[in-house]
Amino acid sequence: MVVIRLSRGGSKARPFYNIVVADKRNRRDGRFIERIGFYNPLARGGEEPLRLELDRLTYWTGVGAAPSDTVQRLVKQHAAAKPVAA
Secondary structure, three states, rough: OEEEEEEEEEEEEEEEEEEEEEEEEOOOOOOOOOEEEEOOOOOOOOOEEEOOOOHHHHHHHOOOEEEEEHHHHHHHHHHOOOOOOO
16 A cells, blocks of 8 residues: 655754655655655744645545545645635
């Protein structure tokens, strides 16, 4: 099964997460299929806290990839932060 989840990077006490599409059997920080964004929980000032490639997210969910609970929360947060221009 293919999942969309966070892969931890960064150093001790300074987390940085890549949002990746991976096979469920692989380790959290192991091999992945595609990187579709990142999440920086410690972003300050002008730093970008979250970036998502929504077209790739839509593609992977369309072919059956299941997002983790945290990724679902981040997608909702991303959608609320970027209002759709009419």
